[in-house]
Amino acid sequence: MTGLFVLAIYVGIFVASFFIITKVVNRAVSRDYTSLKTVTFGDESAVRPNRWAGIISILTLFLIWGMFTGSNLLPKFLHAPGAFVGDVEFTYTAEAEDGSRDDATVTVVVHPREETVDAPEVDPGDGFAKNDSAKIAQWRTGLIRVDSNDDIKKSDGAKVVAINGTPISPGVTVEVENGAVTLSDKGTPNFAPERGWQMEPLYLPPPEDVASRTVKVLSEGFRGFTLIEHLGYSLFRVVAGFIVGALVGIPLGYAMGLSNWFRGWFDPIVEFMRPVPPLALIPLIIIWFGIGESGKIILLFLAALWIMAIAARSGVSGVNISKVHAAYSLGASKWQIMRYVIVPNSLPEIFTGARVAMGVCWGTVVAAELVAAEQGAGMMIMVASRFQNTDIVILGIILIGVIGFGIDMLMRWAERLLVPWKGKS
Amino acid sequence: MSGLSIQNLSMRFELPNGGAVQALEDVSLDLKQGELMSVLGPSGCGKTTLLNIAAGFLAPTSGQLTMNGHVITGPDAERGMVFQKGALFEWMSVRENVGFGPSMKGTPAAEKRETVDHLLNVVGLQDFKEKAVYELSGGMQQRVALARCLANDPDVILMDEPLGALDALTREKMQSLVLKLWKETGKTIILITHSVEEALLLGERLIVMAPRPGRIHTEYNLPFAELGVGADLREVKKHPDFGPKRDEILSMIWDMEEEIMGRTEEQS
Ligand SMILES: Nc1ncnc2c1ncn2[C@@H]1O[C@H](COP(=O)(O)OP(=O)(O)OP(=O)(O)O)[C@@H](O)[C@H]1O
Ligand SMILES: [Mg+2]
Numbered sequence: 001m002t003g004l005f006v007l008a009i010y011v012g013i014f015v016a017s018f019f020i021i022t023k024v025v026n027r028a029v030s031r032d033y034t035s036l037k038t039v040t041f042g043d044e045s046a047v048r049p050n051r052w053a054g055i056i057s058i059l060t061l062f063l064i065w066g067m068f069t070g071s072n073l074l075p076k077f078l079h080a081p082g083a084f085v086g087d088v089e090f091t092y093t094a095e096a097e098d099g100s101r102d103d104a105t106v107t108v109v110v111h112p113r114e115e116t117v118d119a120p121e122v123d124p125g126d127g128f129a130k131n132d133s134a135k136i137a138q139w140r141t142g143l144i145r146v147d148s149n150d151d152i153k154k155s156d157g158a159k160v161v162a163i164n165g166t167p168i169s170p171g172v173t174v175e176v177e178n179g180a181v182t183l184s185d186k187g188t189p190n191f192a193p194e195r196g197w198q199m200e201p202l203y204l205p206p207p208e209d210v211a212s213r214t215v216k217v218l219s220e221g222f223r224g225f226t227l228i229e230h231l232g233y234s235l236f237r238v239v240a241g242f243i244v245g246a247l248v249g250i251p252l253g254y255a256m257g258l259s260n261w262f263r264g265w266f267d268p269i270v271e272f273m274r275p276v277p278p279l280a281l282i283p284l285i286i287i288w289f290g291i292g293e294s295g296k297i298i299l300l301f302l303a304a305l306w307i308m309a310i311a312a313r314s315g316v317s318g319v320n321i322s323k324v325h326a327a328y329s330l331g332a333s334k335w336q337i338m339r340y341v342i343v344p345n346s347l348p349e350i351f352t353g354a355r356v357a358m359g360v361c362w363g364t365v366v367a368a369e370l371v372a373a374e375q376g377a378g379m380m381i382m383v384a385s386r387f388q389n390t391d392i393v394i395l396g397i398i399l400i401g402v403i404g405f406g407i408d409m410l411m412r413w414a415e416r417l418l419v420p421w422k423g424k425s
Numbered sequence: 426m427s428g429l430s431i432q433n434l435s436m437r438f439e440l441p442n443g444g445a446v447q448a449l450e451d452v453s454l455d456l457k458q459g460e461l462m463s464v465l466g467p468s469g470c471g472k473t474t475l476l477n478i479a480a481g482f483l484a485p486t487s488g489q490l491t492m493n494g495h496v497i498t499g500p501d502a503e504r505g506m507v508f509q510k511g512a513l514f515e516w517m518s519v520r521e522n523v524g525f526g527p528s529m530k531g532t533p534a535a536e537k538r539e540t541v542d543h544l545l546n547v548v549g550l551q552d553f554k555e556k557a558v559y560e561l562s563g564g565m566q567q568r569v570a571l572a573r574c575l576a577n578d579p580d581v582i583l584m585d586e587p588l589g590a591l592d593a594l595t596r597e598k599m600q601s602l603v604l605k606l607w608k609e610t611g612k613t614i615i616l617i618t619h620s621v622e623e624a625l626l627l628g629e630r631l632i633v634m635a636p637r638p639g640r641i642h643t644e645y646n647l648p649f650a651e652l653g654v655g656a657d658l659r660e661v662k663k664h665p666d667f668g669p670k671r672d673e674i675l676s677m678i679w680d681m682e683e684e685i686m687g688r689t690e691e692q693s
Pocket of ligand 2 (some may be wrong): 585
């Protein structure tokens with residue numbers, strides 16, 4: 001239900017900002033070459049990301065996050081209705097075995113989770129049913145043993161038959177002000193205060209909590225390691241595994257692209273290992289190498305190895321045979337063909353492979369750390385989730401995303417620098 | 426003897442489905458040092474196969490090729506090749522491409538530099554030395570390919586439709602360039618083309634091949650290449666013999682094409 005509401009807000013902002021930005025703000029567009037194209041629908045090269053859309057998209061995510069977590073960064077009126085806090089009253093009607101009835105009032109204090117309060121003192125009132133009081137934390141529900149102070153208790157045959165005058169029986173729910181009362185199977189009223197539309201901080205803390213937790217983790221560290229160390233360990237494993245994988249995989253791929261024997265020998269292995277997700281190897285790696293550093297690096301080595309071997313192999317087979325022929329006719333030896341034709345010609349493929357491999361390695365290291373590790377980004381979020389530190393979990397996920405993105409940008413930058421001829425033949 | 430000699434060459438491609446293609450049958454040719462020969466023929470008559478065998482990329486099923494007296498067994502710097510396109514090295518600058526052959530031989534840098542500069546002047550690319558090859562137009566790229574081949578100073582230059590991908594105007598300029606280089610360097614050149622006019626202009630000798638099996642159909646000795654050196658090729662085309670020769674060869678190739686079509690129609 002809340003989900004649908006969030007979706008509606010999201011779609012609403014999408015549509016509204018589209019019309020406002022494209023029809024009102026962006027009337028005066030710059031007249032560059034692409035903007036002069038009249039056929040843009042279907043011409044992919046004419047589709048460029050709208051800068052405004054990008055900014056609004058990210059702001060919208062934070063806005064919705066803030067709205068549904070009651071963030072202090074937003075003015076109050078933007079907040080989704082929160083879970084009820086405060087005092088609430090309802091009456092119950094008890095019926096004794098002889099059929100006589102009596103009403104009593106229950107006062108419930110609904111308090112924020114982190115505060116401790118005492119149930120208020122209430123005047124017991126008259127009749128055989130006495131007034132009660134109870135305390136319930138926000139977002140929680142509570143059984144209220146209303147008969148415990150009554151003159152005729154449940155054990156004496158008394159039953160709760162109505163709430164606020166509405167008849168009730170076990171399993172039935174009666175709406176009351178700021179909540180609902182359900183009679184349990186044993187006949188005890190269970191009060192559920194209004195939950196509102198906001199997420200409980202336990203499940204999704206507001207953005208400012210994540211930010212302040214970031215500052216705290218940055219200065220204090222987490223589980224004996226600083227944040228930088230956690231991320232550094234993950235990065236180190238990825239880089240080490242990737243480098244070893246590339247150092248073995250690329251020559252292997254070249255050999256497979258250049259020799260019948262190597263191709264025949266390694267094809268079955270590579271083709272078999274390629275579809276095995278590295279994550280499926282984690283249990284075996286733990287059995288063989290334990291959960292230490294070497295096991296992780298071997299896992300990442302295996303993750304990168306096949307990708308790099310296949311990239312190098314297709315880099316070799318992708319060489320235009322005319323280039324090889326031309327080089328031979330120009331007097332090149334086999335070694336020179338390798339050095340001056342095959343290697344440079346395969347570099348674009350190898351870079352593409354390296355980008356994929358780095359992405360896979362980054363995902364694999366996080367997963368491996370989730371399973372078992374003393375430090376690392378994955379371990380951080382796993383341990384935090386066990387202690388219900390959702391803010392650290394979210395912080396970790398954001399950092400993992402940012403680093404993964406950073407790695408890819410770095411690889412693309414290196415690619416532009418080192419293989420400017422990519423896609424130009 | 427010097428020059429390229431092809432004796433009783435046959436090439437048969439065994440197909441994986443059990444069939445076979447007789448791409449060449451009993452082709453014999455003798456090329457003297459400094460001869461310019463053009464090769465014409467309908468598509469699929471084995472021109473590229475012939476050139477690949479001459480370059481040493483393919484071994485013939487039977488027959489023998491000799492070059493300056495020794496048997497050809499593989500590619501060698503004495504036989505240069507100019508491809509239709511895509512054979513330049515994108516990862517090298519124009520200068521490095523042209524200097525590739527000398528580099529492989531380990532020619533001293535100064536000498537290599539001189540050769541490259543000279544050849545780039547000859548082909549008119551002196552201002553593009555440091556450019557990447559993908560920054561050049563198609564015609565410029567073919568000039569780089571020519572210069573690269575010449576920098577290696579081969580005895581024979583084999584060209585497989587070197588001008589096929591160029592527009593008409595660029596093509597005409599390149600034809601003059603080929604003639605000029607031929608005369609200046611005295612290289613033996615075999616040039617495959619689909620254009621009858623080009624074959625007439627760029628062939629002291631012109632060979633028309635026939636398909637299935639690929640063989641030499643007719644051979645001509647022509648004066649136009651000599652006339653065209655340093656001259657306006659459009660003038661050469663006005664030569665009284667040029668038109669009739671062109672029509673004769675065109676109708677010959679037309680007949681062959683028609684025969685192929687007819688045969689495939691009968692088969693299906
Ligand atoms: N590797 C190969 N395997 C099988 N058949 C081949 C192979 N190479 C060429 N052929 C066949 O040999 C014949 C001659 O081919 P080739 O490429 O030499 O023709 P071509 O005269 O160069 O044609 P085009 O003018 O179209 O370039 C064709 O029938 C072709 O199908
Ligand atoms: Mg061909």
